[in-house]
Amino acid sequence: MSATSGPPRVVLVDDHGIFRSGVRSELGTRVEVLGEADDVGPAIELIERVLPDVVLLDVHLPGGGGQAVITEVKKEHPEIKFLALSASDAPEDVIAVIRAGARGYVTKTISTTELADAIKRVADGDAVFSHRLAGFVLDAFASAPSPDDVKPSFDPELDQLTTREREVLRLIAQGYTYKEIARELFISGKTVESHVSSVLRKLQLSSRHQLTRWATERRLA
Amino acid sequence: MTQDGHWHGQPPWHGPPTRQNQEPDWVRHTRKWRNRGDGQPLRRHPEDRLAGGIAAGIAAWRGWSPTTVRIVLAVAAFISGGWAVPFYVLGWLLIPVKGQETSIATRAKHDSRGVALALALASVLGVFLFLAGAFNNTAIESYGWPQVFSLAGLTLIWRNAPENERAGMRRLVQPLVGGGASARRATRLRFAGAAVLLAVGLGWLLSLRGGTQLLQPLGGFLLVAAALVLLFGPWWLRIARDLMLERQARARAEERADIAAHMHDSVLQTLALIQRRAEDPQAVVQLARAQERELRSWLFEGRAPGDTDISTFAEGVRQIQRDVEALHGIPVEIVTVADCPLDEHLNALLMAAREATVNAAKWSGAAVISVYAEVEPDKVNVAVRDRGKGFDPAAVPGDRKGVAESIHGRMSRHGGEATVQSAPGEGTKVTLTMPRRAQSDSAGRSEPAEQAKGQQR
Numbered sequence: 001m002s003a004t005s006g007p008p009r010v011v012l013v014d015d016h017g018i019f020r021s022g023v024r025s026e027l028g029t030r031v032e033v034l035g036e037a038d039d040v041g042p043a044i045e046l047i048e049r050v051l052p053d054v055v056l057l058d059v060h061l062p063g064g065g066g067q068a069v070i071t072e073v074k075k076e077h078p079e080i081k082f083l084a085l086s087a088s089d090a091p092e093d094v095i096a097v098i099r100a101g102a103r104g105y106v107t108k109t110i111s112t113t114e115l116a117d118a119i120k121r122v123a124d125g126d127a128v129f130s131h132r133l134a135g136f137v138l139d140a141f142a143s144a145p146s147p148d149d150v151k152p153s154f155d156p157e158l159d160q161l162t163t164r165e166r167e168v169l170r171l172i173a174q175g176y177t178y179k180e181i182a183r184e185l186f187i188s189g190k191t192v193e194s195h196v197s198s199v200l201r202k203l204q205l206s207s208r209h210q211l212t213r214w215a216t217e218r219r220l221a
Numbered sequence: 222m223t224q225d226g227h228w229h230g231q232p233p234w235h236g237p238p239t240r241q242n243q244e245p246d247w248v249r250h251t252r253k254w255r256n257r258g259d260g261q262p263l264r265r266h267p268e269d270r271l272a273g274g275i276a277a278g279i280a281a282w283r284g285w286s287p288t289t290v291r292i293v294l295a296v297a298a299f300i301s302g303g304w305a306v307p308f309y310v311l312g313w314l315l316i317p318v319k320g321q322e323t324s325i326a327t328r329a330k331h332d333s334r335g336v337a338l339a340l341a342l343a344s345v346l347g348v349f350l351f352l353a354g355a356f357n358n359t360a361i362e363s364y365g366w367p368q369v370f371s372l373a374g375l376t377l378i379w380r381n382a383p384e385n386e387r388a389g390m391r392r393l394v395q396p397l398v399g400g401g402a403s404a405r406r407a408t409r410l411r412f413a414g415a416a417v418l419l420a421v422g423l424g425w426l427l428s429l430r431g432g433t434q435l436l437q438p439l440g441g442f443l444l445v446a447a448a449l450v451l452l453f454g455p456w457w458l459r460i461a462r463d464l465m466l467e468r469q470a471r472a473r474a475e476e477r478a479d480i481a482a483h484m485h486d487s488v489l490q491t492l493a494l495i496q497r498r499a500e501d502p503q504a505v506v507q508l509a510r511a512q513e514r515e516l517r518s519w520l521f522e523g524r525a526p527g528d529t530d531i532s533t534f535a536e537g538v539r540q541i542q543r544d545v546e547a548l549h550g551i552p553v554e555i556v557t558v559a560d561c562p563l564d565e566h567l568n569a570l571l572m573a574a575r576e577a578t579v580n581a582a583k584w585s586g587a588a589v590i591s592v593y594a595e596v597e598p599d600k601v602n603v604a605v606r607d608r609g610k611g612f613d614p615a616a617v618p619g620d621r622k623g624v625a626e627s628i629h630g631r632m633s634r635h636g637g638e639a640t641v642q643s644a645p646g647e648g649t650k651v652t653l654t655m656p657r658r659a660q661s662d663s664a665g666r667s668e669p670a671e672q673a674k675g676q677q678r
Contacts, residue, residue, distance in 0.1 A: 090520070090521055131554060131556055131591065132556060134556065135556030135557065135558055135593075138558040138595065139557075139558045139559060170593065170595070170604075173556040173558070173593050174556070174591050174593040174604050174606050174650075175554060175589070175591035175606060
């Protein structure tokens with residue numbers, strides 16, 4: 001993977017031209033922008049043509065949303081990584097994009113340095129959780145375990161977070177960096193990474209009743 | 222409807238006398254009287270129409286409700302003995318569609334085969350009516366004769382209407398004749414059944430020349446009605462469904478207008494303000510943050526701007542965010558996990574959290590404050606954290622001590638707990654924990670077993 005040599009190769013997918021050009025000029029030489037797309041169809045076509053390391057993907061696209069792009073591209077090219085971002089985030093939309101296969105989620109208010117860092121981490125195979133996503137995930141997994149979930153599904157381990165994962169997520173939600181979390185919990189940075197990746201895996205693989213119900217409730221509320 | 226659709230290589234027909242360019246004086250004088258309308262000349266309304274769009278056209282012209290006009294027309298058709306129908310058809314022929322200058326009649330004048338067909342169909346109906354008259358059935362006769370003219374007019378319209386209008390008519394008629402092979406068979410059966418019923422029913426009705434039996438007309442009417450339902454049922458259903466769809470579309474349009482209005486009142490205004498204050502980054506950030514928060518709460522919490530009614534814990538935390546950002550101009554990042562209704566203890570927790578947040582905003586010098594709030598089954602946690610200059614808790618300056626007291630004191634009075642972690646240059650973190658009272662299920666663990674720890678660190 002070329003991620004280790006030279007800057008990550010990136011495709012920008014966002015329906016706001018102003019935002020795309022802003023990100024492009026801000027990121028400058030820290031990443032190599034291979035192209036831009038403004039909707040689902042063109043994005044899939046572009047990504048499958050240039051095969052980037054990372055796709056910076058808006059959660060909300062006119063032609064079906066970010067998850068449509070992920071689902072389609074992952075069929076042929078599971079190695080391409082997606083970093084989701086959005087300005088106005090309904091939790092259920094964000095969780096849907098993550099469950100479709102995005103490796104992380106950041107808000108559009110993120111600073112340029114942090115964004116470049118997040119892209120690099122995703123390119124290296126790590127998961128990137130913003131404080132807001134950590135909150136959503138805790139909310140989805142941790143809130144009000146219902147009677148239906150007392151007897152969990154066939155793989156109970158996927159259906160809940162460990163105490164440690166919960167601690168890590170809580171600190172992320174409070175705005176701690178991975179380094180600060182490592183120091184706070186007396187663990188190594190790599191261990192923090194592995195906890196976050198494990199949360200991501202659970203989020204994507206869990207068939208937990210609770211997750212879908214949570215999303216439905218959020219939508220109805 | 223193309224703009225030049227009326228140039229068919231023929232001089233434009235100078236149509237109905239209500240056209241603007243040859244408007245007589247009296248029309249202009251009465252303009253005031255009809256100022257409720259759209260002020261445009263009378264035109265058929267292409268979108269909102271059941272047949273020719275004349276009712277909707279009149280409604281728009283006069284500023285009335287289309288439904289009212291339709292009801293009036295229907296009543297008029299009945300009491301005029303059917304004569305309103307040919308007049309409606311005449312209007313359809315003569316009044317141009319909105320946005321165009323030529324009427325269907327312009328084109329129909331040159332359609333000699335259409336004229337012939339119209340005359341032929343009209344004469345067929347005339348013969349039928351003559352026969353009915355011979356059987357001395359006055360009802361059919363009196364309502365039927367005007368329709369000879371309607372039929373002729375409709376034939377001309379059918380042949381000469383613009384393509385898009387014809388498509389609409391075809392769609393309207395389609396459920397009558399059906400489409401597809403199996404549907405066509407069903408249609409044929411339907412038509413056959415209807416024809417038999419109609420023939421028997423009409424025969425029954427026409428045969429009661431001198432008949433005085435009471436049952437006879439009733440049976441005839443029933444059969445005719447059944448035939449009409451069989452014939453036109455699908456069509457009526459279609460019209461009902463179309464009306465419903467139209468209503469839904471209108472509701473959607475209203476919703477969109479609502480959103481547009483909201484965007485204008487909030488987002489666009491803020492963007493304008495931001496442009497005017499571009500030289501003051503602090504103000505710009507503050508404006509953008511406030512707008513983002515308001516829009517977010519409107520979009521995802523269904524909360525109107527200015528609505529400050531607080532009933533749950535998470536709403537209370539958001540309220541702290543709003544107030545501190547507005548008062549101190551420092552962004553407050555909040556994350557809330559789960560939610561629960563407020564009680565007096567949680568109110569105390571909120572007040573302590575507010576105190577801690579305001580402190581951080583005032584003293585820390587940090588660029589952003591993060592507030593994390595989580596509702597667990599047995600307790601509620603709040604962590605207020607900044608990356609500011611921090612302080613040495615052992616050497617607290619006098620003016621901060623009172624504040625710390627108010628946080629600690631408030632928490633412990635309600636059975637909660639507060640810890641403050643800080644060191645110079647390390648930022649500050651205030652952690653607040655309040656046990657939940659046995660208001661619902663998770664009772665046992667909510668007793669304040671660990672409440673008396675007071676303050677340390």
